[in-house]
Amino acid sequence: MLSRQHPRHPAQVPVTFTGDHDGAGLATNLSPSGCRIEQAVERHAVLTLSFYLSPGESPVTVDVAVVRWSSELACGVEFFAMSLEPKQRLERYLVRT
Numbered sequence: 001m002l003s004r005q006h007p008r009h010p011a012q013v014p015v016t017f018t019g020d021h022d023g024a025g026l027a028t029n030l031s032p033s034g035c036r037i038e039q040a041v042e043r044h045a046v047l048t049l050s051f052y053l054s055p056g057e058s059p060v061t062v063d064v065a066v067v068r069w070s071s072e073l074a075c076g077v078e079f080f081a082m083s084l085e086p087k088q089r090l091e092r093y094l095v096r097t
Contacts, residue, residue, distance in 0.1 A: 008035075011097050014052040016059075020045035027051060032091055034068075034078045041067050041075045049077070053093045060086045060093075 008029040015027040025039030050059035064081035
């Protein structure tokens with residue numbers, strides 16, 4: 001089994017998503033390259049994600065993410081395209097958690 005590119009952080013962050021599937025859930029096991037979403041979404045779905053890291057702040061957006069695995073209760077998502085400013089905001093958040 002391959003090791004992860006980045007360590008996961010045990011966050012609980014609200015997330016909304018659009019694309020092949022629209023919805024909302026809670027992002028956990030967050031890293032700069034992916035997360036677990038507590039919501040079932042079909043494998044291989046392509047999504048745009050919006051993370052709400054702090055109340056009153058604009059969301060951090062991942063422009064392109066792909067669902068790598070899915071179960072009845074959750075899915076694992078890999079991030080593919082993210083602008084520099086949102087990426088830096090996410091990395092700063094993860095350093096604090």
